[in-house]
Amino acid sequence: MPLARAALRWSLGHALPRTVLRRAAKQGDLHGRMFVATQSGDWAALAPVMDELRAHAPFYRGRFASVTVDHAAVRAVLSNPDVGARFPRVDSGHLARLLAWAMEDAPLGPLTPPSLLVTEPPDHTRYRKLVSRVFSPRAVEKLHGRTQQIATELLDQIDPRSPVDLVATYCSLLPVTVIAEILGVPDRDREKVLRLGAAAAPSLDLGLSWTTFRHVESALGEFDEWLAQHLDGLRRQPGDDLLSQLLAAQEDGVSLTDVELRSTAGLVLAAGFETTVNLLGNGIALLASRPEQRRLLAERDDLWPNAVDEVLRVDPPVLLTGRMTTADTEVAGAPMRRGSVILALLAGANRDPGVFPEPDTFDITRHNAREHLSFSAGRHFCLGAALARMEGEVGLRTLFERYPEPRVESGAVRRSTRILRGYERLPVTLSP
Numbered sequence: 001m002p003l004a005r006a007a008l009r010w011s012l013g014h015a016l017p018r019t020v021l022r023r024a025a026k027q028g029d030l031h032g033r034m035f036v037a038t039q040s041g042d043w044a045a046l047a048p049v050m051d052e053l054r055a056h057a058p059f060y061r062g063r064f065a066s067v068t069v070d071h072a073a074v075r076a077v078l079s080n081p082d083v084g085a086r087f088p089r090v091d092s093g094h095l096a097r098l099l100a101w102a103m104e105d106a107p108l109g110p111l112t113p114p115s116l117l118v119t120e121p122p123d124h125t126r127y128r129k130l131v132s133r134v135f136s137p138r139a140v141e142k143l144h145g146r147t148q149q150i151a152t153e154l155l156d157q158i159d160p161r162s163p164v165d166l167v168a169t170y171c172s173l174l175p176v177t178v179i180a181e182i183l184g185v186p187d188r189d190r191e192k193v194l195r196l197g198a199a200a201a202p203s204l205d206l207g208l209s210w211t212t213f214r215h216v217e218s219a220l221g222e223f224d225e226w227l228a229q230h231l232d233g234l235r236r237q238p239g240d241d242l243l244s245q246l247l248a249a250q251e252d253g254v255s256l257t258d259v260e261l262r263s264t265a266g267l268v269l270a271a272g273f274e275t276t277v278n279l280l281g282n283g284i285a286l287l288a289s290r291p292e293q294r295r296l297l298a299e300r301d302d303l304w305p306n307a308v309d310e311v312l313r314v315d316p317p318v319l320l321t322g323r324m325t326t327a328d329t330e331v332a333g334a335p336m337r338r339g340s341v342i343l344a345l346l347a348g349a350n351r352d353p354g355v356f357p358e359p360d361t362f363d364i365t366r367h368n369a370r371e372h373l374s375f376s377a378g379r380h381f382c383l384g385a386a387l388a389r390m391e392g393e394v395g396l397r398t399l400f401e402r403y404p405e406p407r408v409e410s411g412a413v414r415r416s417t418r419i420l421r422g423y424e425r426l427p428v429t430l431s432p
Helices: 001-024 030-037 042-054 070-079 094-104 123-135 137-156 164-172 173-182 187-204 210-236 242-251 259-289 292-298 302-312 385-404
Strands: 066-068 320-325 329-331 334-336 341-345 423-425 426-431
Touching: 001 030, 001 094, 001 210, 030 042, 030 066, 030 341, 070 320, 070 329, 070 341, 123 137, 123 242, 137 164, 137 173, 137 385, 164 173, 164 259, 164 385, 164 423, 173 242, 173 259, 173 385, 187 210, 187 259, 187 385, 210 259, 210 385, 259 292, 259 302, 259 385, 259 423, 292 302, 292 334, 292 385, 302 334, 302 385, 329 341, 341 426
Parallel strands: 066 341
Antiparallel strands: 320 341, 329 334
């Protein structure tokens, strides 16, 4: 019976959409073509489709969704109160009963309620308030010294004379160590958290194969089981970490159920390092191939914050986000009927030539690099934006100050995920 439920979840959530979108792509639908282009993780495959979508600004009206790469339109989508992150449930009829049956043993994930990613006010406001103080700019500044220490210690352990996979030895270990300390995760569990986080990353994607889908659900289930045990341990011996604070808040009358607690804690933990791994890897690859930009940074240390934002603009860790209108509304001057699906391509908005002159050029001196939308916007603006920027700056600056001329070797591999964009392997020789 559990296998039958999983098969139904996969069929409706992945097999059917994949078949429909591939067929639409063959018929010229740009939404379908974009879906196919995201398979490789290669920007070269996606860029031509982005250009065609831009010609239909502010929205390309596809067969199944309206798609935008326009900067102003993406911002309007993310800020409109009538455009929500949660897709409505089917509440009656045979389909509703079938879906309810299929979801009975589904694991908690980033796209299943009550995740912050798919909830709306008032619940979203309540969950966000509980964790936002830990990620405020003031709180993040207090973590700066510890992050610098971690980055230095990680580089001390690397032999710079031989090619080394910086994703495995640096880009992943820096943010997971920081977020684990914030959340009170003991050293012995961090390797498991990294492994499960990487295995569950495709849970954000559409169109997974059956094998990948089963692997992802297994990882999500194992992660939830570990998280429940970790929270039980903190109930018995609370510390000065965020999860202990969440448990205390629950006991003080903030109505977080056990499911809400695990969902919020799990998302904060996974999101706290997954996207930053991509930011660091993407930044290393971009700067390693541009000696003139590295020279500028060596001469002007004050450019590092802007360089991080330019990395986020040119090669964002998250490609796109989906929304649905909850009422008849207007977005960027375009009428939208209730129930309309909208895809906002963050990566496309970041290369809008009307906002960023010569948008394909990586320029750390770009005056408005910070106007990128890689952290989303509106009520779902990334909770950890300040932390990610700080980790990106510390991680990249520390590496390039110690090794000014790294060389990316053959064998670099992009992640196979559609939504999260980064490197799975990044072999680099640090010292010529």
